[in-house]
Amino acid sequence: NLLGNAVKFTEKGEISATVSTSGPPRGSHELEEIMFAVKDTGIGISKEHMGRLFLSFSQADPSTTRKYGGTGLGLVISKNLAERMGGRIWAESEPGKGSVFYFTIKARASPGLLPASPEDMLPEPLAEFDGQGKPDLRILLAEDNAVNQMVALRMLERLGYRADTAVNGQEVLEALQNRSYDIVLMDVQMPEMDGLEAARRIRSSKSGQPYIIAMTAHAMKGDREVCMEAGMNDYVSKPVRMEELRAAIMRSLKNRI
Known part of the structure; x- marks a missing residue:
């Protein structure tokens, strides 16, 4: 926290x-x-x-x-x-x-704990995976919680992708006006404008239509349907697991074919 x-x-x-x-x-x-x-x-x-x-x-x-x-x-x-x-x-x-x-x-x-010596410590961060061989996807991550945002970015990096970020629905709309995205990972609950309203506005606009993946901590019956009705294409529940995120991205690739 x-x-x-x-x-x-x-x-x-x-x-x-x-x-x-x-x-x-x-x-x-x-x-x-x-x-x-x-x-x-x-x-x-x-x-x-x-x-x-x-x-x-x-x-x-x-x-x-x-x-x-x-x-x-x-x-x-x-x-x-x-x-x-x-x-x-x-x-x-x-x-x-x-x-x-x-x-x-x-x-x-x-028991048996020993202080770390300088030789045991990493002198610099480990190199990041560069994602060679992965499809060139333009991804926008919409998440207002800073920790959740960092976790999602790290997952994407491990899968070989990079992403731009937004912290509310209004920033998502502004980002889409300035750049075309293949995927929007959309948190449902965000301040100022939530993910559902942002998805509705994206679908009603004449600009590019990205593949929208809803991310929500709600697991109530009917939540998926609400997201789909708002115009989202897919749905992953929080806390997001890497395999679920990978599967959703793969489904978006099939949608592009």
């Missing part, structure tokens, strides 16, 4: 996550305090809103719900989880410069 918020509210700059302890493990039977910190250079939070940041159904600024989505409930859940693990959560922030969210937990070291 903290990483997702950092990505969501940071349009430029950087995000970092660090983990530290007060010292080397004292033994497998003793509890150690572990501190996590998520730092961003995002929009920041004013002092007047910091006091209610971890209250139920509260968000620092009501306007952020309209622009970014969400209710702030994730921070309440994060607070409860940290406290259940013997820790606490707090934040430091400055409007326009960014925020740092900290939380601690108590845990025991695994």
Whole structure:
């Protein structure tokens, strides 16, 4: 949740996550305090809103719900989880410069655990799969949740594809005006304009008609039919599994033939 918020509210700059302890493990039977910190250079939070940041159904600024989505409930859940693990959560922030969210937990070291040496650490990220041999598909991913967006992008990379992104239906329509896409992976629930309305507008327009794959956490009877009636071509349920995503993309290729 903290990483997702950092990505969501940071349009430029950087995000970092660090983990530290007060010292080397004292033994497998003793509890150690572990501190996590998520730092961003995002929009920041004013002092007047910091006091209610971890209250139920509260968000620092009501306007952020309209622009970014969400209710702030994730921070309440994060607070409860940290406290259940013997820790606490707090934040430091400055409007326009960014925020740092900290939380601690108590845990025991695994038996035989040894500190990592510099030689054990990767000096640089592993090279990404370049997708050679894959069809040249232009994909647009519409997903407002930052973590879900990152997961979907990683899945697509592992399948050999790249994708542009949008965080609401209005951005989808704007993207389609500027570029032709073969596939739109469309989250159904998004702020400002949801996926269903975006699909209806795409189908009623005279512009290019992409293959639209609905992505939804709803698993209620009739949800698939609602998506199809809105003009979508396919449907995958959340959390999206790679095999389901691969199968949906393959079905889109058959549709092109």
